[in-house]
Amino acid sequence: MKKIEDICFVVQARLNSERVPQKMIKPFAGTTLTDIVLNKLLTCKSIPQNQIYLAVHEPALKVIGEKYSINIFNRSYESANVDNGIQVLFEWWNKLPYKYVILISGCNPLLKTSTIESFVEAYLQAPEEGLFSVVKKKNYYWNLEGEMVSVWPEGQDLLNTKAVAGMYEAGHCLYGSNMSSIGEGKWVGSWTKKNDPVLFEVAELEAFDIDTPWQFTLAELLYKNEQQDQTI
Numbered sequence: 001m002k003k004i005e006d007i008c009f010v011v012q013a014r015l016n017s018e019r020v021p022q023k024m025i026k027p028f029a030g031t032t033l034t035d036i037v038l039n040k041l042l043t044c045k046s047i048p049q050n051q052i053y054l055a056v057h058e059p060a061l062k063v064i065g066e067k068y069s070i071n072i073f074n075r076s077y078e079s080a081n082v083d084n085g086i087q088v089l090f091e092w093w094n095k096l097p098y099k100y101v102i103l104i105s106g107c108n109p110l111l112k113t114s115t116i117e118s119f120v121e122a123y124l125q126a127p128e129e130g131l132f133s134v135v136k137k138k139n140y141y142w143n144l145e146g147e148m149v150s151v152w153p154e155g156q157d158l159l160n161t162k163a164v165a166g167m168y169e170a171g172h173c174l175y176g177s178n179m180s181s182i183g184e185g186k187w188v189g190s191w192t193k194k195n196d197p198v199l200f201e202v203a204e205l206e207a208f209d210i211d212t213p214w215q216f217t218l219a220e221l222l223y224k225n226e227q228q229d230q231t232i
Contacts, residue, residue, distance in 0.1 A: 008098040012055040014080040034064045037106040086187045093182035107210045108173040119174045129178040130189035130197030133171030135204045171207040
């Protein structure tokens with residue numbers, strides 16, 4: 001069993017998104033995506049506040065982080081402008097004094113605090129060193145060569161999504177990893193072996209990831225509705 005004091009909780013953000021420019025500081029339902037994820041972490045009872053880090057390079061993001069009683073990790077320009085190479089992207093891996101890291105995405109504003117807490121508890125209990133969020137899908141899938149990769153359900157002659165076996169899709173919102181493995185070029189798991197990493201199922205709506213302008217607009221509407229429902 002892992003110890004909570006051995007885990008740091010990192011939100012990593014940057015402003016060079018090409019599809020949604022500056023989305024982490026762009027007005028979103030009266031706040032920003034960065035504010036939303038930091039507030040959620042600060043309300044998680046299982047997460048020690050002094051172990052929360054906002055890893056950012058741009059001053060505008062640091063200004064947001066400085067409003068809260070959390071740590072700011074100063075990313076380099078290089079770290080904030082690469083899309084591959086985990087030792088550069090996650091350059092805090094050998095600079096923060098922790099054995100493990102849980103990375104929380106700021107691009108999933110519908111992710112619930114209770115789900116974050118459940119992920120933390122699952123990671124603490126897991127003997128494995130990698131845990132990754134996934135969404136269960138009940139549908140039929142083909143590869144790019146046109147070959148069906150779903151297992152056709154026995155006794156069915158129609159595309160029946162009730163009968164087909166489920167598959168998992170990457171959730172891209174919660175990641176648990178050993179810090180030292182990043183130095184070995186391994187993030188969360190091998191990705192090629194069974195249960196490496198272990199999979200943690202989250203609700204599809206909670207994993208709604210903002211990558212494009214239409215997703216930003218839709219997520220904002222959904223978030224506003226969610227906030228209104230909570231005040232009724």
